[in-house]
Amino acid sequence: MSETEKTAFEPKIVAYVCNWCTYLGADLAGTNRLEYPSNVRIVRLPCTGRIDFNLIIKAFEMGADMVVVSGCHPGDCHYTAGNYHARRRWTLFRDLLETMGIDLNRIHFAWISAAEGKKFAEFITEITDKARQLGPYQAYREICE
Amino acid sequence: MIEEIRQTCRTLLEAGTVNVVIAYGQSNPDGPVHPIFVTKPDDVEKIVWNKQCFANLTTYLTRKEVKSLGKAAILVKGCDARSLVVLVQESQVERSDVHVIGLACEGVGEPELAGKCRVCEVHMPVGVDVTIGSTEAAAPEGQNRYALVDEFMKKSPEERMAFWKQEFERCVRCYACRGVCPLCYCNQCIVDKNRPVVIDTSATLKGNFAWNITRAFHLAGRCVSCGECTRVCPAGIDLRMLNASLAQSAEKHFNYRAGMDPETPPVIGTYNAEDKENFIR
Amino acid sequence: MARIGVFICWCGENIARTVDVKRATEEVEQIPGVRFAIDYKYMCSDPGQTMVRDKIIAERLQGLVIASCSPHMHMKTFRAAAKAAGLNPYLVEMANIREHCSWVHQNREEATAKAVELIRLAVGKVIQDKPLDAIKVPLTKRALVIGAGVAGIQASLDIAEAGHEVVLVEREPSIGGKMAGLSETFPTLDCSQCILTPRMVETGQHPNIKLYTWSEIESVDGSVGNFTVTIRKKARYIDMSKCTGCGECWNKCPMSKTLNDFDYGLSKRKAIYLAFPQAVPARPVIDKNACTKLKTGKCGICAKVCAAGAINYEDQDEIVTEQVGAIVVATGYKLYSIGQEQDNEKYTGYGEYGYGKYPDVIDALQFERLSSASGPTGGEIRRPSDGAVPKSVVFIACVGSRDPAKGVSYCSKICCMYTAKHTMLYKHKVHEGTAHVFYMDIRAGGKNYDEFVRRAIEKDGAKYYRGRVSKITEENGKLIVRAADTLAGVPVTIEADMVVLASAMLPSTGATELAQKLKVGYDEYGFLSESHPKLRPVETNSAGVFICGACHGPKDIPEAVAQASAAAGKVQVMFARNELTRDPEIAKINEQNCAACYACVRTCPYNAIEKAEIRDRQGNLVKMTARVNPGLCMGCGTCVAVCPSKSADIDGFSESQIYEMIKNL
Ligand SMILES: Cc1cc2nc3c(=O)[nH]c(=O)nc-3n(C[C@H](O)[C@H](O)[C@H](O)COP(=O)(O)OP(=O)(O)OC[C@H]3O[C@@H](n4cnc5c(N)ncnc54)[C@H](O)[C@@H]3O)c2cc1C
Ligand code: SF4
């Protein structure tokens, strides 16, 4: 793909976020009018504990170029421990994906609290830029053809 | 050794200690070894024990038809004993309900020893009610149980992806891997769920990726590397690599190995507040 | 085909400025399942909501998507509107096109496209929404109060006065807490016992209060509205129903060597003892570690002299259970132990101050007893070593507080005040003496507080030095206090007769264990966490459990009492209803499919899932399954993610709903 095509490319980004921290962090980014690229689609779930790996795979199947998973910082989960359980699963799952050769640059995990509107906006800006540079996730799209 | 096995089983059946023995049988000497369910003392003569006894019989412990036969005795190799531990941890089997006959095992496969047997650490099964036979065989010193994965990981991500594409392209979705795995005991597999469809059921590359990722991950921290899935896969897909990779991950990050110790809580569904998280922002 | 109505809000210019609402409305109308889309200036306004209600009825809608602000802002509003129009409130979804769209994007094209996409996702979800009914939970209108210091007493009396039964559990032999041992209290210098004792008596006699002293909480089961509390009544060796509190026993008991904890070790007590003269209940207890009868079988004098026959050496701990609907925790505080022995390895103590080594270095609560009319010296200030009246007393503030290296990083908040009080109490009794105070800052925010400190300095002549004491040594019977006066910039050395350490306030022993039983959060020090520091200060994240007093953080009596009344108020609000309703967005398990692997049981942060059996009519076991207790499930969905067969699912965020959303990506 040529450079110009790459810059013209607008990636599809799916963010699975918990209702109590990251969703509110994104709300705060809004309240503070912090601008970020419009590519991200936020899917609100109760807790990171609810976010399972099938959702990540499904997002790629639906043509996502990047997937974000984000919730409360350790110790802050609204349900006390959902994020601890989630963290364990992600640790293992990432290793599986790595073995499969799935590009780990396409999946990002973050703790973003309800107070971190700025972190949310910066994080989304940064990964959107990255996704633009990476270009379409051709490898998974080919799988899904 | 076979006589001792048969005698032990006969005694158990005669005394009524168990109603059925889950064992290996062989219809003709050159034919394949298959599981048999011996309920009559005289039938113990049908039991065999040889290099073809690959099957992990613990798979049958969770089957309705087998459960309906009553209290069971089962023959296990060292590797099979580990899956039994997992089954007990996961409330599928009540340990006191089965009589476990451990078999000293120098490895299966002829002329060539099965891969898993070359690195086996449990030639003498542990956690069994009785062990038959003895062996001096031991795991090779300083072996790396994940050498296979380490070697594979030397390839670039693109090469790895290409490899799996090639592998999964062949998957015919026969679910033989699921059927043979002692730890795939769900009443209804997620792949058979149609509201919503989580995993595409068609044997397309897309569906096959989703299926194999799912199955591998459902065995994360659970697979005991008995190797059965890989052995039965008609497409010859290298499933053990995925399993080994997850086993390595569980050991590396959480110092956990499935089926080694019934007292250690499983790796999924537990946590430590100090678990590392260097990949999370 | 579903009949979904989409309502797109302008939010004045907030949304309309960046999102082309008209165009979005047209595009959204094309989404399959959408009956119509309509836009309006302020959807949340009265006319906006009226329109929503009218449309629900006129178009016989099966679901709504409100595209406006964050669901955290107005989900409740629109659910109520739906309900008013006869549509199940859980058939409402929101697309957040303000916070997540118009406010964060400038480009009108992009923002409009994104708004349409967000609405598309929400339409997907709403199509899979199912009507849900709020869960009704029966309510036991009885409250448990744990800890009977001034906070626990206040909360109990308030709830009891409102007409509800209270179970009050105190682990000491008497109620009263720390306040019962204080001398006079800032900022008014009224006598602590004079104001507390009547309330203690009232508590002891209140027909609605069931008192368990010398008792502790073993376990707490159940959930809001219906807790089952198991209480251990520790063996007291006294039959409370027979004892008249006459005092013959403790007068005659020959064992008098035990340090009296009510006087913080400044006096001795008998093996059978009354906690303090005004104790409620006014009944003794036998210290099994001190009583010779209990240790060796010899003695038995108290039983001989007890005319009521109330002594029972065979007494055993007793376990009782109580049913309550709400719980108030008021377990208070303790002081940082300044000696070498610490109950937390992080706290390294202040060996350099010689506490425990020099008898005349005491802590602030000991000083309260020394200056209390009911204390070991009858209210005369006499130092512990030789009973002499100290002519020079050094008070050191912030011992352990604001010192992350050796103690805690927070300010204990009350030490500045009671230290000023101590100098006054001292000066009022020892007119010729000098009170020296070493402090870091004077923190005296509060009504009449700063005036109080000024009085101590200006009227009673307390000498204040800003600076830390580095070391205390003993020379010729004097305590040599070395410090720096950082304001004057000079080193100071004072020869003192007595030193009083204002040590940090810590949560009482066992607070975190109790918090775990109650599933209440706590901070790194063990102070219990409120649900929201501003808006929900006495609630906790464990529904039905409230906190008040010093168990939540350092505080003085007025604050502890105000919080106690607030907690009692919350309990009464709860008890004003006849049953509780809960959000129905909780987990459930397809029991036929469940493989009974119990990964979910292990995972659930609320222990809301139990192992259960399915039996046929004849009572034969069909299969095992996991089962959610709807009273305990909080709806996190962690069980769904670990369930391999997806037999666990969660209403409101079900697999069907989420996959339908993603399909629309
Ligand atoms: C030296 C000093 C002087 C002070 N002077 C003043 C003053 O002049 N004016 C003022 O306003 N404030 C003063 N205070 C502060 C005052 O003591 C507290 O604000 C007040 O006592 C807090 O009351 P509470 O009920 O929260 O805690 P506490 O008085 O500590 O009561 C807690 C009660 O709970 C019980 N308990 C603890 N754990 C359990 C358990 N697990 N199960 C059952 N029961 C349990 C304890 O035994 C105790 O009876 C002073 C404090 C100190 C240290
Ligand atoms: S056994 Fe092989 S071919 Fe059959 S479903 Fe499993 S991986 Fe696919």
Ligand code: SF4
């Ligand atoms: S996944 Fe394969 S190797 Fe692992 S336990 Fe199951 S059958 Fe055995």
Ligand code: SF4
């Ligand atoms: S949703 Fe959360 S709280 Fe409810 S049963 Fe599942 S894991 Fe437990």
Ligand code: SF4
């Ligand atoms: S995790 Fe799923 S299959 Fe296992 S017990 Fe829970 S609901 Fe049943």
Ligand code: FES
């Ligand atoms: S609620 Fe945010 S991670 Fe659990």
